[in-house]
Amino acid sequence: MAFDFKIENDIALITFDDGKVNAVGFNLIEQFNKALDEAEQHANAVVFHGGEGKFCGGFDLSVMKSGDEEKQNKLVQAGADLIVRLYGYPLPVIVAAEGHSIALGAIMLMAADLRIGKDGGTKYGLNETAIGMVLPPFGMELAKARLSLTSQTEALLFSRIFEGKEAVKAGFLDAAVPQDQVLRTAMGYAEKLKMLPRAAFAESKIQLRKATIEKMKG
Secondary structure (H helix, E strand, C coil), rough: CCEEEECCCCCEEEECCCCCCCCCCCHHHHHHHHHHHHHHHHHCEEEEEEECCCCCECHHHHHHHHCCCHHHHHHHHHHHHHHHEEEECHHHHHEECCEEEHHHHHHHHHHCEEEEEEEECHHHEEHHHHHHHCCCHHHHHHHHHHHCCCCCCHHCCCCCEEEEEHHHCCCCCEEEHHHHHHHHHHHHHHHHHHHHHHHHHHHHHHHHHHHHHHHHCC
């Protein structure tokens, strides 16, 4: 996993790219949390970028299919803790998702404040029902809060996968642009959002989301 973290002009850019689907395992979660710790001290906005042509395909299948139930539960809990942290994070969080964002990848989108994705040929959505799973509370409550009411049945019960403008309409994305503009657009928004008064932003976010966060922790 190639992981890069840098702060320039008060914007923390977190880039992660394993050359495949950016599966989330224990090591990546630890790296995310360390980067978020540093960003909270030294930045005014955070951008997550999954690298060229990708974002995140979900949890690490080598763990989820290992048969080690204790290890699986620990990974899911670590992922849940990260998502809850992102949703209540005191700085603006922007995602640049050039590629597929499925399962945990889609949940990461919903946890961010602003999501920029690709305008076509890229899949965004929750496939849990289709593979015989039920979203845990941290994903279900987040989906109920962030997805449009008219798309929740399709997204959560039918496992519909969305692309482009349909992903925007459903609530997985805020904007869909050509791939070569995804990161540039995300950074442009970060330049604007970093100017918001920090204390007021953080308190307003918690007031807006605290009820959902409590349900996510359940």
